[in-house]
Amino acid sequence: MGRMRPQEASNARRTRDRAAARLAAVQHGVIGVAQAHRLGFDADAIAARVRNGRWDRVLPRVYRIAGAPERGRQAAMAATLWAGDGAVVSHEAAAVLWRLDGVGTTRVHVTVPEGRSPRHESIVVHRARTLPAVDRDVVHGVPTTSAARTLIDLAGAVDSSALERALESALRARLTKSAFVAWRLDDLGGTGRPGTPTLRRLLAERGRGAEPLESALEAAVWRVLVASDLPRPVRQHPVCVGGATFRLDFAWPDSQVALEADGYLFHAGRRAFVDDRARAARLVAAGWRIVPVTWDQVRDAPDELVASVHSAIAHASMKRESVTDRLSARRSVTG
Numbered sequence: 466m467g468r469m470r471p472q473e474a475s476n477a478r479r480t481r482d483r484a485a486a487r488l489a490a491v492q493h494g495v496i497g498v499a500q501a502h503r504l505g506f507d508a509d510a511i512a513a514r515v516r517n518g519r520w521d522r523v524l525p526r527v528y529r530i531a532g533a534p535e536r537g538r539q540a541a542m543a544a545t546l547w548a549g550d551g552a553v554v555s556h557e558a559a560a561v562l563w564r565l566d567g568v569g570t571t572r573v574h575v576t577v578p579e580g581r582s583p584r585h586e587s588i589v590v591h592r593a594r595t596l597p598a599v600d601r602d603v604v605h606g607v608p609t610t611s612a613a614r615t616l617i618d619l620a621g622a623v624d625s626s627a628l629e630r631a632l633e634s635a636l637r638a639r640l641t642k643s644a645f646v647a648w649r650l651d652d653l654g655g656t657g658r659p660g661t662p663t664l665r666r667l668l669a670e671r672g673r674g675a676e677p678l679e680s681a682l683e684a685a686v687w688r689v690l691v692a693s694d695l696p697r698p699v700r701q702h703p704v705c706v707g708g709a710t711f712r713l714d715f716a717w718p719d720s721q722v723a724l725e726a727d728g729y730l731f732h733a734g735r736r737a738f739v740d741d742r743a744r745a746a747r748l749v750a751a752g753w754r755i756v757p758v759t760w761d762q763v764r765d766a767p768d769e770l771v772a773s774v775h776s777a778i779a780h781a782s783m784k785r786e787s788v789t790d791r792l793s794a795r796r797s798v799t800g
Contacts, residue, residue: 481505482519486530491606494533498526499548524585537561541607543718544573544588551578553601553608554623555591559615560631562604564680567630568623576610576618591618600649603687612640620651620660628660629667637677643668672780676701676712681713682726685763686770690715690724694769695778706751711744713753717774720781723748724774727757754781 484504489496496589501511512527514520520528523540524547533539545552546677554562557570570728576591577583583590600614612635619628647668650661672689675717678684678700692700702716702723725745730775746756762770 472639475507478510479697482508485555488528489533492546493539493606495523495527495539495543495546496520498528500546501528508676511550523721524588538605538607541573541609544575545608547585547588548577548583548590551596552576553596553610554604555615556589556618559604559610560619562607563615563635564638565612565614565615565619565631566634567627568619569575599636600653611649611661613664615645615651616641616646617650617653617658617660620659620664621658623661625667626684626688628663629688630665631683632667632671633678633684637679643671643673643675671700679714680726682758682760682763685760686715686726686758687768689767690774693775695771702769704748704751704753707748713748717778720778721753722756722774722777722781723753724756724758727759730744 468500474589485496485501485506488500498511501520506514511520515522519531523529523543527543527546529535529543541554541558544558545554545743552575553559554573555576556574557568558572558574560568561570572587572589573593574589576593576596578596579594581592588705594609596614600611602609602611603707609615614633618634623631624759632646636643648666650658650664650668660772667719671687677689685687687700696717698715699713699715700715702713702718704711704716715724716722745757748755756770756777758770758774
């Protein structure tokens, strides 16, 4: 077979370039060498595109199509292409892709099958004996550990406060369920996996079916309440008042006592802050005793916060006893 004519060769190059651009477009602007080879690019063709500035090398065996915006997802995608088949973004980097609260990173973390040992100064590589399909997912086109597996991996990498925030945000966004996380933890971890006791404790303390916490402040308040001698409150307790349904951050329904995270920075601005005040007034009129709590109280005076709730519950109990005594006295008089 003879050599292609110049026009045919030019057409073939354009066809390959268009195919590479289409592939890179769904991979956040990057393409791997193995993918380029499958599209018909040999080493000389790749080198030529790097020389003329049409491709930029971002990692060994990974290139960015010129003009593609450089973003975090691009770095994550490039890392999985560099790490090879079966690689997924994991740990803190996966938490960032899932947009879990309380976790950040300046480096991409990937998990690769056991037996592989790629190394690069900008990438943290983890190895897993097994990474079944149930622990894999795709986030914005990037191969990533599932939300549940991400939480399990995070348990050995971040402190308990950050882990709890990540857990609650994953449940709030309905990325996973607490029972599913517990099942995957049992299947993967036993007791030897780093962070397993911490994640088990957080799952046990929140209980199955508990509503997710909605902010970092609520998570901090929950820590104080769990560590105290107070009865365990109901989280996100619904209360109907005059046809409207309100959710109380933490409630002791039998006593009609609630603890509410306070401050308009945590309530989406001044308008919501004002609405919260009107809401509190309606709840108080309906017989609820509201204990507000701020970051300063949680950080500087947690014991005083617990004492305030104890006092509110005791006051509610005395009020009930007083009402009961009056009713009993009235019945005895009329009887």
